Amino acid sequence: MFSYPSWINRSNSRRLNLTPDLLYKTTVTHNINWLGEFSNCIFRSSAARQAARCEMQNIPYYGLNDIGFFLQLSELHPISFVNDFMGCFRISPESNSSNKHLKLFMSSVFAWLAIGIRGWSIGMISDAELATCAKNVVNNHLRLYGAEESQLLDAVRAISTFSPNGAEGFVIRWFEFLEGFTEGKNYLKYIDKN
Numbered sequence: 001m002f003s004y005p006s007w008i009n010r011s012n013s014r015r016l017n018l019t020p021d022l023l024y025k026t027t028v029t030h031n032i033n034w035l036g037e038f039s040n041c042i043f044r045s046s047a048a049r050q051a052a053r054c055e056m057q058n059i060p061y062y063g064l065n066d067i068g069f070f071l072q073l074s075e076l077h078p079i080s081f082v083n084d085f086m087g088c089f090r091i092s093p094e095s096n097s098s099n100k101h102l103k104l105f106m107s108s109v110f111a112w113l114a115i116g117i118r119g120w121s122i123g124m125i126s127d128a129e130l131a132t133c134a135k136n137v138v139n140n141h142l143r144l145y146g147a148e149e150s151q152l153l154d155a156v157r158a159i160s161t162f163s164p165n166g167a168e169g170f171v172i173r174w175f176e177f178l179e180g181f182t183e184g185k186n187y188l189k190y191i192d193k194n
Contacts, residue, residue, distance in 0.1 A: 004034055008083060016081045020074040024116075024124035031112045031136040033067045035081075041070070047077045056118040059171060060178060063108030068115055075122075107178065109144065113137045113156055114174055117167045127162065134160035152177050 003009075005026050008016065027033055035041075054065050061068030073079065116133035119125045125133070137156050141148075155173040158166035 008081070011083060014083050016083055018074065018079045018081050020071065021124045023071055023074050023079070024119040025129065027067055027071070028112060028116045028119055029125055029129045029132050029136075031133065031140060033064070035067060035070050037066045038069075043073070044077075047073055056115070059114050059118050059174075061111045061115050061118075062178060063104055063106075064111040064115060068111070071115060071119070106145070109137060109140050110152060110156070110174060110177065112140075113159065113170060117159075117171065120167070130167075131160050131162060 023035075027035065054060055054062055054068065056068065056072055070079070113134055116125060116130050120127070120130040134156050138153065138160060141153055141156075152170075152173045155166070155170040159170055163169075
C-alpha cells in the first residue's frame, strides 16, 4: 500500500470526507491506490450493489476492481476516510499482485487510463491530468515489462501527447485487450468495427 497524501498525514481529524474529484486527482492521475483494498472498507449493502459490474459507463476497469469501485461509489454516496491504520495490504507469492505475467495484472496497469478517461469525460480530471495519468501508465508498463510494445501501449502514448481522438482510440484497443476475459468478449459489441 502506498503512503497517504500529505494533507491526510497533516490532518488532526480522525474522519475525513472525500469528494469524487479529490479522489480522482489523488489516485488516477498518479496511478496510486492509497485507499487500499476491499478489506480496508465498510460499505452499506445498498451502496455496494450499485457498483458491482467492474465498469463505468460501459468502460471496464478490470484489474483495478477496488479503486474503480471506490471511485464509482464516491460519485453516488458520501465517502469518509478513517485516518487510522485498521489493516495492511498483504502480498504473497500466490497473489495476483505478485504475478506480473497474469493478464489480470497487466490489465491493472492499463485500467488506470480506462478509469482516467471516465473521470476526464465527466470533468473530474483535466486534459493535463489525463495526460499525466497516461504518462504514468507508460512508465509503469516500461518498468514492469521493458520495451515490449503493443497497440494498446501506442494508444496510451497518443493520450500522453494530446493526440486528437486519443481517448477513443485507447478505449477501442482496451476492449480488444480484454477480449481474452469472459466478460471482455461482451464488451466488443460496443465497438463499431465497420
